[in-house]
Amino acid sequence: MERELISKRDLLEQMGISYGQLYRWKRKQLIPEEWFIRKSTFTGQETFFPKDMILARIDRIMNMKEDLSLDELAGKLSPYQTDLSLSKRELMDRNIVSEISINRHSAPAQLNGQETYSFELLLYFFATDQLLSAGEISLIESDLLMETLRNHFPSYEGKPCELLFMRKMGVSMFALAAVPSALHFDAGVKIVARLQLAELAEQLRSKLN
Numbered sequence: 001m002e003r004e005l006i007s008k009r010d011l012l013e014q015m016g017i018s019y020g021q022l023y024r025w026k027r028k029q030l031i032p033e034e035w036f037i038r039k040s041t042f043t044g045q046e047t048f049f050p051k052d053m054i055l056a057r058i059d060r061i062m063n064m065k066e067d068l069s070l071d072e073l074a075g076k077l078s079p080y081q082t083d084l085s086l087s088k089r090e091l092m093d094r095n096i097v098s099e100i101s102i103n104r105h106s107a108p109a110q111l112n113g114q115e116t117y118s119f120e121l122l123l124y125f126f127a128t129d130q131l132l133s134a135g136e137i138s139l140i141e142s143d144l145l146m147e148t149l150r151n152h153f154p155s156y157e158g159k160p161c162e163l164l165f166m167r168k169m170g171v172s173m174f175a176l177a178a179v180p181s182a183l184h185f186d187a188g189v190k191i192v193a194r195l196q197l198a199e200l201a202e203q204l205r206s207k208l209n
Contacts, residue, residue: 005037005048006055015058028070030061030077032160032198034179053202078158084208085116091125096207101129104139105146119204124149126204127163127195136193137165141172148174153197165193 012019025031035057037048057077064073088106091097105125106117117125128145131137137145145165153161153176160179167173168189177183179196 004051005039006051008047008049011049011054011058015055015062017058017062025061025070029074030070031057034160034196034198050199053199056202056206084119084122084205086122086208087116091117091122094207096122096204097125097129098133100139101125101132101142104142119201119208120153122208123197123201123204124153127197127200130195130200131165131193134193137172141165144172145174148176152176160196160198163193163195163197164191166191 006014008022011017012022022031026033026036031054035049035054037050038045039048060077061073064076068076086094086096088102091102092099102125105128124146127149128137128142131145132139132142145163149163156176156178161176162179164175164177164183165172166175166185166189176197179198185191
């Protein structure tokens with residue numbers, strides 16, 4: 001299903017904000033760079049945004065900006081900076097992650113004696129479950145994905161990154177890459193799925209709140 005977009009002009013009009021405000025918030029990293037989507041239209045190049053996410057983000061900024069500086073806001077709005085957590089039972093009862101996925105990948109957390117899952121671990125489950133539910137990966141491939149996320153996602157230290165799932169000659173591969181970045185592959189590589197983890201984190205936060 002294609003994501004619904006909103007044009008910059010319609011966004012400014014609907015939210016009652018100025019061009020200057022929008023780009024100041026961008027410079028302060030209150031709005032992620034990757035949300036500014038350039039598309040060709042009959043009038044030339046225009047900027048669009050993922051509608052649901054940008055409207056929710058600007059609403060939060062407007063509600064919080066009177067009490068916090070823009071730098072403080074940036075910390076509050078970082079998709080990865082949260083103390084939200086959930087137990088395995090709550091995760092399953094609220095249908096945030098499928099039972100098959102959570103049962104397969106919950107063992108490491110239980111072995112570490114964790115009574116609840118941290119937001120970071122919930123994000124790993126959520127990303128994996130998205131691809132499993134869409135039929136993009138197998139259960140065995142989901143094990144490799146979870147291992148990739150556990151081993152490498154923490155090194156990004158909250159910076160935007162994307163997850164790529166690729167296949168070449170029947171061999172599955174996962175990669176994490178900083179955003180924005182230009183990636184080039186040889187002709188034999190097929191990109192099966194490409195997920196923006198910051199966007200997934202925003203979706204997960206909305207489900208947990």
